[in-house]
Amino acid sequence: MISMISMGEALTLGAITSLHCMGMCGPLALALPANKKASKFRHVLGRLVYNLGRAVTYACMGIFAGVLGKRIQLYDLQNTVSILFGVLLLASLFLSAKHMPAWVIRFFYKPIQQGLGRILKRGSIVGLFQIGLLNGLLPCGMVYAALALASLQTGAISGAVFMFLFGLGTLPLMFALSLGGLSLRAPKLQPVLNRIIPTVTFLVAVLLILRGLSLNIPFISPPDLSTAGGACCH
Numbered sequence: 001m002i003s004m005i006s007m008g009e010a011l012t013l014g015a016i017t018s019l020h021c022m023g024m025c026g027p028l029a030l031a032l033p034a035n036k037k038a039s040k041f042r043h044v045l046g047r048l049v050y051n052l053g054r055a056v057t058y059a060c061m062g063i064f065a066g067v068l069g070k071r072i073q074l075y076d077l078q079n080t081v082s083i084l085f086g087v088l089l090l091a092s093l094f095l096s097a098k099h100m101p102a103w104v105i106r107f108f109y110k111p112i113q114q115g116l117g118r119i120l121k122r123g124s125i126v127g128l129f130q131i132g133l134l135n136g137l138l139p140c141g142m143v144y145a146a147l148a149l150a151s152l153q154t155g156a157i158s159g160a161v162f163m164f165l166f167g168l169g170t171l172p173l174m175f176a177l178s179l180g181g182l183s184l185r186a187p188k189l190q191p192v193l194n195r196i197i198p199t200v201t202f203l204v205a206v207l208l209i210l211r212g213l214s215l216n217i218p219f220i221s222p223p224d225l226s227t228a229g230g231a232c233c234h
Contacts, residue, residue: 002158009149010162013204014169017142020196021174025135028116029178032131035123046128047178053132054174055167058143059160061136065150066159078152079212085148086208092141093198093205112137136167141197145204152211 032050034043072081112134119130136143143166150162207220215221 002153002161006162007165010165011169013146014166016200018170018173020142021170022177026177028135029174032178033120033123046125047175049125050128050132050178051171051175053129054136055164057133057136058167059164061147062150062159062163063156065147066153066156069151069153069159070155079214082152082208083212086205089145089148089201089205093201141201145201148208
């Protein structure tokens with residue numbers, strides 16, 4: 001079962017990530033369809049459902065991350081994989097979107113964009129939820145960093161809970177933005193937002209490497225991940 005500390009980590013990472021989301025997903029959040037005849041309650045509900053759709057997609061990703069983590073635990077490879085993920089995240093800091101393989105853009109990214117384009121024409125609650133689901137699939141370094149931490153959980157349920165909480169952590173700021181908080185995307189904030197993702201990615205990478213090294217540092221680097229119940233913090 002996921003620990004309270006891991007739950008706190010997921011929510012905190014999500015809250016920090018939401019600052020990055022404002023810059024990357026902000027235009028989509030502000031472009032959400034609105035039914036002029038709908039009540040204010042329905043308008044607010046639609047924006048909430050959109051954001052919950054993202055959290056649901058993250059939770060589904062977390063299922064696979066948790067299953068992978070369980071396999072890693074069975075083979076007693078948690079320390080090695082934790083270090084490997086940390087190194088890969090550090091390496092990702094030196095790669096930009098232009099290094100993304102063409103086949104990924106053609107067969108994955110483009111279809112998602114096209115799907116979003118079609119659904120954006122609708123204003124229903126179901127349509128907004130679908131937009132959120134697809135939004136959660138868009139490439140994002142911070143989501144991958146969260147998945148790396150989720151893979152240190154003890155199974156599918158723990159991984160799903162970790163990623164759902166991560167999604168909930170992004171909800172307050174993104175919910176406010178989707179309601180029309182144009183001021184939240186002020187130009188003066190952009191330089192700060194541009195530094196968020198590399199800084200947090202670096203910190204998560206260092207955390208993963210420290211955990212893998214088993215330096216016996218409370219809450220940061222337990223003696224041995226494999227004997228700590230498989231959770232990322234015990």
